[in-house]
Amino acid sequence: MDIKIDTDHVRAKAEAHRVIKRKATLKKVLSYTAFVGPALLFFLVIQILPFFMGIYYSFTSWNGVSSSVEWVGLENYIKIFTSDQKFMDSFLFTTKFMFAAVIISNVIGFSLALLLNAALKTKNILRTVYFIPNVIGGLLLGFIWQFIFVKGFASIGSLTNIPFFKLAWLGDETTAFWGIVIVFAWQISGYMMVIYIAALQGVDTSLLEAAKIDGANSWTMLKSIIIPLILPAFTICFFLTISMAFKIFDLNLSLTGGGPFNSTQSVAINIYQEAFQNNRYGLGTAKSILFFLVVAIFTTIQVLATKKREVEA
Structure with a gap:
């Protein structure tokens, strides 16, 4: 029991x-x-x-308005690769722009971070000043710089006769390209600077002091100690700048509108015009899918490569 x-x-x-x-x-x-x-x-x-x-x-010929959607299979993708030279030109421009913008933005951002990580009395004010362009909208920023390039530089050039300011910055294919790069780098460098500063502040100062005692100069410490320790920050900044540069739209639209003669037309503007101006939504969507795959491949390769360097370091 x-x-x-x-x-x-x-x-x-x-x-x-x-x-x-x-x-x-x-x-x-x-x-x-x-x-x-x-x-x-x-x-x-x-x-x-x-x-x-x-x-x-992307497998249809939908115009984005009508209720009827016609299935066309791979026709849109075949058309892109065989007869859409404008899209290929815009993709080539975007790729060149990406490489130039990523390098310049990260060099400026990292340089500013090194400068403002030092014991400067005005470093907090300067950090704010350099970060402010990032909070300005791309369209507004583009129109501001359009005025600077067209009116401001022309006025300075007429007063000083300096050839640099007398260039047709937005009226020539080469200078328009570098004009967009300059504005993009000016806008995004402050954001990259903040990420690099956060990484630099995490570096153990005892390592730097020990290196100084052993006779290492500033370049040696930067190359052999600081950069290897903050490689995760480079991974993040490269990823962000690559994706942002590939997807540039509002800045490009307000500065040049893709001109002169579509020489500075980004892929995003080409897709926008195809889908919403030419009313070929199916073809525009096919372009956007291809664009997504290209950006995904580029960013994945970049992350894997920099992550591998982190492990080796």
Whole structure:
């Protein structure tokens, strides 16, 4: 009899423990759902669903307005690679722009970070000043610099006769290209500077002091100690600048509009014009899918390469 009572007691206790455990699990699931659920829902509705719809529309000849959608298979993709020279030119421009903008933006951002990480009395003010261009909208920034290039530089050139200021900055293919690079680098370098400063502040100063005692100069410490220690920051900054440079739209639109003669037309502007001005939504979507794949490949290769350097360092 005692044994039966003990057995029933153990079973009841085990059952109560299971009930408590189920309630705790349910509470945890509900709390996770309450916090993550809305964000996940918005992500699915705003990002994932339109992405797969875009893949579908890239195989159609939909004009973006009518209710009828005609399936054309790979016709849009074949047209892009065989007869759309304007898209290829815009892709070539965007690729050249990406390489130039990434290098210049990161060099300026890292240089500013090294300068403002030193013990300067005005470093906090200067950090704010250099970061301000990043908070200005691309369209507004483009129109401001358009005025500077067209009116400001022309006025300075007429007063000083300096050839640099007398160039047709937005009216020539070469100078227009470098004009967009200059404005992009001016806008984004402050953002990169903040990331590099955060990384530099995490460097152990005792290592630098030990290197100084051993006779290392500033260049040696930068090359052999500082840069290897902050390689994760380079990974982040390269990733951000590559993706931003590839996706340039508003700055390009407000500065040159893709001119002169479409010589500075980015891929994003080409896709926009194809889909919303020429009403060839299916073809524009096919271009955007190809563009997505190219950006994904570039950024993946960059992240893998810099991550490998982090491990080796």
